[in-house]
Amino acid sequence: MSDSAPLEKVAVSLTPQERFEEFLQSRGQRNTEQRRFLVDRVFSNHEHFDVDSLIEQLPRKGQENYVSRPTVYRALKEFVDAGLLRCFQLEGRSVYEHDYGYPQHDHLYCTRCQKLIEFTSDEMMKIRDQVAVQHSFRVTSHRLIIQGVCQDCSRRRKKRKQDLI
Amino acid sequence: MSDSAPLEKVAVSLTPQERFEEFLQSRGQRNTEQRRFLVDRVFSNHEHFDVDSLIEQLPRKGQENYVSRPTVYRALKEFVDAGLLRCFQLEGRSVYEHDYGYPQHDHLYCTRCQKLIEFTSDEMMKIRDQVAVQHSFRVTSHRLIIQGVCQDCSRRRKKRKQDLI
DNA sequence: TTTCGTGCAAAGGCTTTGCATAGAT
DNA sequence: ATCTATGCAAAGCCTTTGCACGAAA
Numbered sequence: 001m002s003d004s005a006p007l008e009k010v011a012v013s014l015t016p017q018e019r020f021e022e023f024l025q026s027r028g029q030r031n032t033e034q035r036r037f038l039v040d041r042v043f044s045n046h047e048h049f050d051v052d053s054l055i056e057q058l059p060r061k062g063q064e065n066y067v068s069r070p071t072v073y074r075a076l077k078e079f080v081d082a083g084l085l086r087c088f089q090l091e092g093r094s095v096y097e098h099d100y101g102y103p104q105h106d107h108l109y110c111t112r113c114q115k116l117i118e119f120t121s122d123e124m125m126k127i128r129d130q131v132a133v134q135h136s137f138r139v140t141s142h143r144l145i146i147q148g149v150c151q152d153c154s155r156r157r158k159k160r161k162q163d164l165i
Numbered sequence: 166m167s168d169s170a171p172l173e174k175v176a177v178s179l180t181p182q183e184r185f186e187e188f189l190q191s192r193g194q195r196n197t198e199q200r201r202f203l204v205d206r207v208f209s210n211h212e213h214f215d216v217d218s219l220i221e222q223l224p225r226k227g228q229e230n231y232v233s234r235p236t237v238y239r240a241l242k243e244f245v246d247a248g249l250l251r252c253f254q255l256e257g258r259s260v261y262e263h264d265y266g267y268p269q270h271d272h273l274y275c276t277r278c279q280k281l282i283e284f285t286s287d288e289m290m291k292i293r294d295q296v297a298v299q300h301s302f303r304v305t306s307h308r309l310i311i312q313g314v315c316q317d318c319s320r321r322r323k324k325r326k327q328d329l330i
Numbered sequence: 331t332t333t334c335g336t337g338c339a340a341a342g343g344c345t346t347t348g349c350a351t352a353g354a355t
Numbered sequence: 356a357t358c359t360a361t362g363c364a365a366a367g368c369c370t371t372t373g374c375a376c377g378a379a380a
Contacts, residue, residue, distance in 0.1 A: 030334060030379050051369080061337095068337045073370065089254045092345090093369070108302050117300060123292050128311055131284050136316035137273050144309040146293055151301035195354045195359055216344080226362095233362045238345065257370090258344070 007118045012101045016043045016084050019100060023082035034067045038075045042085065048097045048116045051076065088143055090116075106143075110150035117150065172283045177266045181208045181249050184265060188247035199232045203240045207250065213262045213281045216241065253308055255281075271308075275315035277322075282315065 014022070017039050024031050041058065042049075055072055059065045067075075076096060079085040086099040090109065095116070106124065108117040124144065132139045149157075179187070182204050189196050206223065207214075220237055224230045232240075241261060244250040251264040255274065260281070271289065273282040289309065297304045314322075 028334090032335060032379075034336075066337095070338085070371075071336055074335085089257070092254070108297070108300055110302075111305070117302070119296050119300065121292060121296055124289075124296075127286060127288050127292065131286055131289075132273070132311060132313065135273055135282060135284065136319070137275075137282070137311070137313050138319055139311055139313040140276070141313075142309065142311040144307065146297060146302070146304055146307040148297065148302050148304040148306075154301070154303055193359090197354070197360060199361075231362095235346075235363085236361055239360085 007102060007105060007120065009101055010103050016100055020079070020082050020084060023078075029078075033065075034071055035075055035078070037065050038067060038072065039079070039084070042079065042096075043098065046098055048095050050093050050095050052093075054096075088145075090145070106145070108146045108148065108150070110153055111147055112149050112153035115150055115152075172267060172270055172285065174266055175268050181265055185244070185247050185249060188243075194243075198230075199236055200240055200243070202230050203232060203237065204244070204249070207244065207261075208263065211263055211267075213260050215258050215260050217258075219261075253310075255310070271310070273311045273313065273315065275318055276312055277314050277318035280315055280317075 012019075017036065020035070020039050021031055024035070042054070051069075051072060054076075055069060058067055058072070076085065076087070076094075080087050080096075080099075082100075084098075084100045085096045087094050087096050089095070097116075103120055104125075105118045105120045108119060109115075110117070128139060128142055131137075177184075182201065185200070185204050186196055189200070207219070216234075216237060219241075220234060223232055223237070241250065241252070241259075245252050245261075245264075247265075249263075249265045250261045252259050252261050254260070262281075268285055269290075270283045270285045273284060274280075275282070293304060293307055296302075
């Protein structure tokens with residue numbers, strides 16, 4: 001059974017930067033300034049993000065280290081291929097999160113404040129695999145998102161109701 | 166534990182057509198030919214579908230019962246609101262399935278043949294609710310998709326390998 | 331010097347919207 | 356008669372692509 005503590009990191013021997021370097025070399029691709037810069041930015045905090053929120057935080061056109069939108073898209077795809085990031089769809093857009101250095105996990109999604117809460121559950125994995133066996137299905141991955149309202153939003157709502165009395 | 170049998174229907178007192186009629190009346194909306202026609206078509210078979218595959222099966226422009234693309238989109242949204250259909254995202258597009266008259270379930274998705282296989286799991290629901298309690302999260306719904314390769318595709322692959330020997 | 335990567339502009343895929351007309355109640 | 360629904364064309368949103376130039380190996 002999982003507990004409610006924040007997700008623990010997993011020990012990894014290479015930095016994301018080094019790992020991506022290796023990935024690129026293995027495919028005969030080049031490690032450019034843009035790619036290095038984006039790896040840095042993407043791994044500078046553990047929040048989930050979408051392309052727009054990432055680009056908002058990057059230098060604008062004309063500034064130092066500007067990276068164009070197509071290049072951001074291309075880089076993110078490479079990060080996913082390299083195992084640095086995972087990508088999933090939420091409300092129509094792609095959401096990215098750290099994969100490298102973090103364990104397999106699933107999400108609670110608060111439809112009030114859009115927060116994504118990570119959790120791990122071994123039992124979830126067991127059931128997944130049992131279901132697969134029953135259907136003679138060979139599993140490669142899964143995606144579980146539990147939607148609802150988080151604690152903070154429930155509290156806020158309750159507080160507001162009390163204030164009205 | 167769920168078994169591997171196909172999904173059983175759930176007893177409902179109204180036909181989809183009747184249920185949608187009620188829904189429209191409750192919202193002061195009108196039951197048009199297009200809506201009735203689409204309800205019929207959508208409930209004529211239990212397969213999952215996306216907008217394009219649905220429209221392909223509908224009459225073309227100029228023919229009897231033609232329904233325009235925007236109207237199809239608008240109707241599908243209403244069917245979801247009315248509880249007739251459920252909608253989820255798969256590989257970037259919206260996929261629809263019957264909700265009214267069918268139990269809550271999840272999916273195995275074969276990445277080889279794009280087949281969606283439905284399954285129910287009470288244990289899955291239990292774990293979902295346990296996780297939610299641990300995080301003081303109020304659940305409204307969830308979406309689980311297990312990706313991998315289905316039995317048929319595994320067999321085909323094996324067969325092909327044998328043939329090569 | 332060869333190849334790959336980048337930025338630009340433009341296009342693509344799916345979905346939604348504004349608007350005038352047609353239709354339901 | 357009133358007000359919603361439809362079809363059309365156009366726009367929106369997110370993402371990808373073709374191409375010429377620039378940069379890495």
